[in-house]
Amino acid sequence: MTRRPLTKPRKIAAQERSRATVDALVEATARILVEEGFDKTSTNRIAEVAGVSIGSLYQYFPGKEALVVAVADRHRQEIMQVIRGELEEVRAQPVKQAIRTLVATAVRAHRVDPRLHRVIAEQIPQVGELEDLEVFSRENYTLFRAYLESRRDELRVDDLELASFICVTSIEALTHNAVLHYPELFSDEAMEALIDEGACLVTGFLISR
Amino acid sequence: MTRRPLTKPRKIAAQERSRATVDALVEATARILVEEGFDKTSTNRIAEVAGVSIGSLYQYFPGKEALVVAVADRHRQEIMQVIRGELEEVRAQPVKQAIRTLVATAVRAHRVDPRLHRVIAEQIPQVGELEDLEVFSRENYTLFRAYLESRRDELRVDDLELASFICVTSIEALTHNAVLHYPELFSDEAMEALIDEGACLVTGFLISR
DNA sequence: ATAGAATATGAGCAATAACTCGTATTAACA
DNA sequence: TGTTAATACGAGTTATTGCTCATATTCTAT
Incomplete structure (x- = not known):
């Protein structure tokens, strides 16, 4: 073995x-x-x-x-700080606005040390026994799913499991990809547009028209 | 240097x-x-x-x-084979159907040796001078953008640049993530659902209701 | 058949990696 | 103050890696 x-x-x-x-x-x-x-x-x-x-x-x-895991973990904690902070407001907001807040938060989270984020995202998976990032990703997923649950009657989707997967994956990929490969999208105006459209993507998918 | x-x-x-x-x-x-x-x-x-x-x-x-690049390139060619094959039909189809075809194709492409795909996606970026994957990704992006261009008047978005980025990134992430982290989504029925919802996501975003 | 080009071989070197362990230094506390 | 535990040190061992080069084999073509 x-x-x-x-x-x-x-x-x-x-x-x-x-x-x-x-x-x-x-x-x-x-x-x-x-x-x-x-x-x-x-x-x-x-x-x-x-x-x-x-x-x-x-x-x-x-x-x-072990060192690398420690670094990744520290980074994860910093990001979760950002996310949790802004997640309070969301509960009170109407769905559309809530979604926009969530997208904006995702973007903000990705601005925490993007260079380190990149390395962790790209080069760390090879550190096999790193369930931490898995857990990390699932954490967002679970949080979001719970939110959808609470607003179930305002949504047009019924498989919330799948819907959560789709939303979280898309938004995560959008911000992630933007930071890593299209940094020009992170100019302040372009960022606004990205947030708007990202929110639009998810909203159109979730909310019965 | x-x-x-x-x-x-x-x-x-x-x-x-x-x-x-x-x-x-x-x-x-x-x-x-x-x-x-x-x-x-x-x-x-x-x-x-x-x-x-x-x-x-x-x-x-x-x-x-160089060996790794050769492997990645071979894989890329195999995938492009799949994609190009199905891309012919798309032109003739109405937009909604076309989008579904594209999503379905993305899924199919990701079923070509997923384990190798994973390694390439996760561990290869560290092979710095590997613009190939970049090019690869941009190729899809460009193809899709051209398609949107041709259907411009049927869409509700106007920044096609940004719209392409959002669609391609989302779908790519969806299929990619599904293969790598949620293989249960690749049972035949679940796959149908994934394709449907993925298509729905993009359609809702692109098409004026 | 034979010369010469193409291809194949693998022992072995230099560089670098992970990691140990005996020793030295510093802090804690009675 | 003196004893012990915690911390720090780094030369040195072992393993691996990328890679070369002198030599051997096989192919091609005349």
Whole structure:
């Protein structure tokens, strides 16, 4: 059987000093990922950039994978911060407006460190045991589905499972793709248009005309 | 300046024998990518699996990148085969039906070796100089845009640039995501539903009600 | 049949990777 | 202050990778 790389931290930093070490390592990993790419991200290099000895690195992380997971996780948390913050208002809004808010939020979320986002999205899946991003994606999906449930009678779709899948996937892809491949769409005016049309796409699909 | 890895074949195979060698190498690369992942895809391993000496590998390919590009390209061609085949009919059809055909085609295209498709989509972007996939994606985009142009007066959108981006991105993401993360959606009945709803999504967006 | 071109081989080198472990340093606390 | 636990260090081991090159085999064509 294949030796599957560990992805969990080796031990928890107890003292202040060591927490700084761990932070430096994670930060360095993120920087290297963004600036030099996944290949160049070796444990030796990480330690070097972090200004930490290679020995210390292995004291807290069992290997490269764990570092990368830590970076991805940190990024995920930052994004969820953004999302949850704006999700409160949505409940009170009428459906059409709510959808627009959701789309706008998706766009905003994608503006959190897009370069890191790109690396994580593109190069991380190869870190097999990374269910985290899966979970991440499902989280949005579930939240959205719950919202649809609460507005069921205003919608023209009946398979909410499928509808959620379609909406979340589309919007996620739209923003994601825009950030990664068409950054020109992220000028302020173009962004407004993107949000409008994205909202329109979903609205037209969900709401009985 | 950084030494950028070559991605073009080193020389063209002239005799039958060498063409077989090249084929074996590309095929082996594809198999390893699918079955063992990108990391395990080393030139040594490729040569081994192909039953070809490492020296021969370097006779035809300057490095790993070139092999991977060859695989991606082969896959792309296979898919374009599928797409172009069905694209003929579309011109004659009324818009609504045409859209459904296009969505159905996208789904079908994604059923060509989905496992390889996944690897290429997820792990290949890190092979920097791979504009091929970009080109690939833009090709669909352009084709679709041209189609919209021809039906302009039947549509409610006016920025066809943006509209194409939204439609192509959404449908691509839908099918892609379905294959990769929700294979249960690819049972035959579920697939029908997916096509219907996908078509509905785009139709509602494009066509004035 | 034979020369020369095309193709194939794989031992082996240089570079780099992941990772260990014995030792040194610092903090915590009695 | 002295003892112990926590933290940090980095030279060095082992494994792997990309890749070369001298040599061997096979094909083509005269």
